Amino acid sequence: MAADNPAESLQEEATCPICLEYFTEPVTLECGHNFCHVCVSQYWEGSSTDTSCPQCRETAQQRNLRPNRQLGNMVEIAKRLSFRAAKGAGGGGVCGEHQETLKLFCEEDQTPICVVCHLSRAHRAHTVVPIEEAAQEYKVKLQGALGPLRKKLEEALALTSEEEEKTTEWQGKVKNKREMIAGEFNKLHTLLREEEQLLLRSLKEEERETLQRLQENVTKLSRQSSSLQQLITEIEEKCQQPVAELLKDVTSTLSRSENVKLQEPEAVSTDLKNVYKISLDMREALKRFGVDMTLDPDTAHPELVLSEDRKCVRDGDRHQDLPDNPERFDPCACVLGAEWLAGGRCYWEVGVGDKTEWDLGVCMESVRRKGEVTLTPEDGYWVVRLEDGKYEAFTSPSTPLPVNVRPSRVGIFLDYGAGKVSFYNVTDRSHLFTFTGTFFGMLRPYFHPGLHAEGENAAPLILCPVEGNLGP
Numbered sequence: 512m513a514a515d516n517p518a519e520s521l522q523e524e525a526t527c528p529i530c531l532e533y534f535t536e537p538v539t540l541e542c543g544h545n546f547c548h549v550c551v552s553q554y555w556e557g558s559s560t561d562t563s564c565p566q567c568r569e570t571a572q573q574r575n576l577r578p579n580r581q582l583g584n585m586v587e588i589a590k591r592l593s594f595r596a597a598k599g600a601g602g603g604g605v606c607g608e609h610q611e612t613l614k615l616f617c618e619e620d621q622t623p624i625c626v627v628c629h630l631s632r633a634h635r636a637h638t639v640v641p642i643e644e645a646a647q648e649y650k651v652k653l654q655g656a657l658g659p660l661r662k663k664l665e666e667a668l669a670l671t672s673e674e675e676e677k678t679t680e681w682q683g684k685v686k687n688k689r690e691m692i693a694g695e696f697n698k699l700h701t702l703l704r705e706e707e708q709l710l711l712r713s714l715k716e717e718e719r720e721t722l723q724r725l726q727e728n729v730t731k732l733s734r735q736s737s738s739l740q741q742l743i744t745e746i747e748e749k750c751q752q753p754v755a756e757l758l759k760d761v762t763s764t765l766s767r768s769e770n771v772k773l774q775e776p777e778a779v780s781t782d783l784k785n786v787y788k789i790s791l792d793m794r795e796a797l798k799r800f801g802v803d804m805t806l807d808p809d810t811a812h813p814e815l816v817l818s819e820d821r822k823c824v825r826d827g828d829r830h831q832d833l834p835d836n837p838e839r840f841d842p843c844a845c846v847l848g849a850e851w852l853a854g855g856r857c858y859w860e861v862g863v864g865d866k867t868e869w870d871l872g873v874c875m876e877s878v879r880r881k882g883e884v885t886l887t888p889e890d891g892y893w894v895v896r897l898e899d900g901k902y903e904a905f906t907s908p909s910t911p912l913p914v915n916v917r918p919s920r921v922g923i924f925l926d927y928g929a930g931k932v933s934f935y936n937v938t939d940r941s942h943l944f945t946f947t948g949t950f951f952g953m954l955r956p957y958f959h960p961g962l963h964a965e966g967e968n969a970a971p972l973i974l975c976p977v978e979g980n981l982g983p
Contacts, residue, residue: 522611525582525589528566529554531630532609534586538576542569545579616645695942698926698933702796709799721779728776735774742768794940797924800858801977804848804956809838810880811846815960818971821849825971828963843884848956851876858924859956860937862973863897868961869972870896871921872905873932876953893932893946894957895921904934904944912943920975925954 527534529550536548544566546554555562564571590610604613604623611625618638629639640648749757749764805821816827824846833839840846850857852873863869870886872894878884886892886905894905895912902912914936921943922935927950934943960972 521585521589522593525586526627532627533590534582537579537582537586539579539582540564540569540571541575542567542571545582548576548578551576614642615639616642618645691942691945694945695933698931699796706796706799721781724777724779728779731774732776739771742771794922794935794937797858797922797935798977800856800924802850802857802859803976804850804859804974806958806974807838807847807849807955809836810840810955812840812842812844814844815846817846822974823971824958825960825969826963828969838880840880840884842882843959844962845870845884845957845959847874848958850956852925852927852954852956853952854927856924856926856928858922858977860920860922860975860977861958862920862975864919864970864973866897866961866970866972867900867964867968868896868898870894870957870959870961871923871934871972872957873923873925873954874957875951876955888946888948892957893948894959895934895944896959898961902943904946906946910944914943915939916941918943923956927954 525533527537527547527550528544529546534545534547537545538548538551539545540551542564544564546565551565554565562571563569593605593610593612605611606613606625606628609625609627611627613623613625615624615626615629616622616639617624617628617634618640620634620637623642624634624639628634746764746768749761806817806824808817808821811817811824811833813831813833814827814829815824816831817824826844835841848859861871863871872886872892874893875891878891884890884892886894886896887907888905889907892905896903896905902914904910904912916936916939918936918938920937922937924933924935925931926933930949931945931947933945935941936943958972961968963969
């Protein structure tokens with residue numbers, strides 16, 4: 512076998528018979544056999560007499576150990592040849608310690624080893640298998656692990672997709688809220704600018720009227736002063752005249768001086784009228800567009816009960832005997848405002864109290880009154896609803912409204928020219944929702960008090976006065 516493979520023969524010659532590894536500091540005994548210096552020293556350790564060769568058993572003396580440098584050089588050459596042979600053959604690599612091909616796998620240490628490593632004390636008692644067999648076994652295990660990992664990857668990708676969708680949805684909500692805030696403040700700024708111009712015009716008119724009255728007083732007083740000055744000058748000159756001239760018409764002069772009466776100026780207040788207040792929130796700005804809203808009984812569903820002043824409406828829970836005129840809604844239990852809205856801006860407030868259900872908004876005058884009603888802008892309705900504790904705007908599809916404080920009063924602002932209907936929670940002075948579109952023809956306020964619900968929702972909707980009403 513050694514003759515057939517010179518490289519293996521060289522490796523055998525470069526291997527210590529004791530440790531079975533490449534020679535380290537090789538020494539030669541008298542018999543000619545070679546060993547690692549440490550190996551043979553440990554072998555003879557404790558012996559005080561002449562020792563024998565570990566290989567041939569001939570007597571040898573410890574002091575006659577001769578270093579074999581040529582063998583040491585040959586060992587280095589053998590290591591390099593073994594490394595090149597293993598590198599050229601591929602396989603599992605080369606052992607860094609013995610420069611042998613890594614042909615085996617130690618199960619205990621979980622590491623590839625060479626044949627020399629297997630024979631050494633470190634691995635001699637360990638379970639060792641051919642490296643290819645171990646690789647095939649672990650390849651099967653690795654392939655078995657791929658299935659669960661791929662499943663977890665799919666789950667991770669699905670979760671990532673969900674989070675990305677949430678991120679996109681959240682960013683959309685933030686964008687919409689940002690646009691809503693900007694729109695509402697732009698609207699507030701516009702209203703404030705208009706209110707500013709209105710107040711400045713009023714102030715200018717008050718200034719003009721007051722200055723005119725004050726100037727008239729000054730003019731009258733100046734005339735009196737001039738007349739008095741003339742009389743004083745006349746009396747002074749008369750006092751300087753000769754006796755005959757002085758006594759001439761002296762009685763008339765004295766009479767005129769005695770009858771002089773100082774005319775007091777007209778009282779003019781210089782206090783500014785207490786009407787120049789700056790609106791600090793949207794409601795204050797909207798008040799000047801407030802309208803005195805009433806209900807139209809001719810449009811009311813037969814179950815609805817209106818108050819005598821037509822300011823309240825509730826569900827009476829029974830059908831009344833009323834004329835079935837074309838204007839009346841049926842079966843939709845709603846009623847319209849008596850005011851027709853065809854332009855400009857107007858604002859009104861509705862008390863909803865603790866009601867559990869209601870609809871509020873505006874609709875086109877031309878909407879269908881008989882049969883089922885679809886409350887969407889496409890059908891001529893711009894409506895917000897409370898139902899089952901949830902608030903929503905009737906868009907397509909409907910839009911849930913986040914409400915932090917339950918409104919006991921709702922404000923509605925119609926800007927006909929801008930095509931907007933805005934809803935406000937008057938209770939906490941927050942914006943609820945704004946419909947945006949284009950209006951054509953007449954609009955009417957829309958009210959639906961909700962079903963009676965065996966008394967749970969019996970309270971009426973109430974048209975509330977808007978304080979500081981300045982008209983539309």
